[in-house]
Structure formats: C-alpha cells, structure tokens
Amino acid sequence: MRPLRAHAPHELRTDLLERARAAAPREACGLLLGRRTPDGIELESLAELPNRARTADAFELEPLDVLAAERAALASGREVVGAWHSHVDAPAVPSVRDLAGAGYGLSLVISLRANELRAWQGAVELELA
Numbered sequence: 001m002r003p004l005r006a007h008a009p010h011e012l013r014t015d016l017l018e019r020a021r022a023a024a025p026r027e028a029c030g031l032l033l034g035r036r037t038p039d040g041i042e043l044e045s046l047a048e049l050p051n052r053a054r055t056a057d058a059f060e061l062e063p064l065d066v067l068a069a070e071r072a073a074l075a076s077g078r079e080v081v082g083a084w085h086s087h088v089d090a091p092a093v094p095s096v097r098d099l100a101g102a103g104y105g106l107s108l109v110i111s112l113r114a115n116e117l118r119a120w121q122g123a124v125e126l127e128l129a
C-alpha cells in the first residue's frame with residue numbers, strides 16, 4: 001500500500017497536545033474524524049474517548065465507546081479515519097503494544113516529552129503536514 005499523507009490543521013494539533021497534557025500522567029486517546037482525499041487524509045476534528053487501560057503507560061478503547069463515536073461522526077457527515085493517543089514520557093512512536101492493537105489505518109501519537117505529534121500507518125511513518 002502506498003504510504004499516505006495526513007494533513008492536520010493547527011488548531012487540531014494544539015487541541016491534541018492540550019488534551020494529552022490534561023490527561024497526564026495517564027494517556028489520552030480517541031478517534032480522528034475527517035475525510036479521505038486522493039492525496040491522503042484530511043483530518044478535521046477529534047473525539048476523545050475514555051482510556052480504559054488499568055496502567056498509566058497504556059491506552060485501551062472500549063468497543064462501545066468507539067461505536068458511539070462512529071455513529072456520531074456519521075451523523076455529522078464525517079468519517080472515522082484513524083485513532084490518536086498520547087505518550088507521557090516516551091517518543092511519538094508506536095509501542096509494540098500499540099502496533100498489536102492498531103485497528104485503523106492512521107495512528108497519531110502525541111509525545112509530551114518531545115512536545116510533538118507524529119502520524120503512523122502501522123510501523124510506517126506518514127508525512128504529517
């Protein structure tokens with residue numbers, strides 16, 4: 001598969017970093033809404049979902065939460081194009097556990113330590129513009 005490009009508006013990046021800070025020391029997580037274009041993925045907004053993981057350095061989405069967010073996205077004419085979560089004290093790179101649980105094409109990882117966002121499709125980094 002050809003690597004995708006993702007475009008995230010400035011306000012969306014700021015929002016993600018703020019949510020990551022607010023959730024620390026736990027990881028924040030949720031879904032990314034937007035649309036697919038011939039060039040890649042246009043991110044438009046996010047849905048933050050409860051982190052059901054029992055440990056601080058992990059995240060876990062509950063299927064019923066995901067379903068409700070998908071329904072809300074469809075009702076507003078948007079599509080779930082990926083998922084996002086934060087790392088408090090690790091780089092913005094998917095962990096082995098993240099890779100095992102990756103269900104969506106696009107995975108955005110926020111690192112509070114590095115103060116950055118990076119986009120992934122599995123273990124392949126995407127261009128984030």
Ligand SMILES: [Zn+2]
Nearest residue numbers: 087094095098
């Ligand atoms: Zn992670």
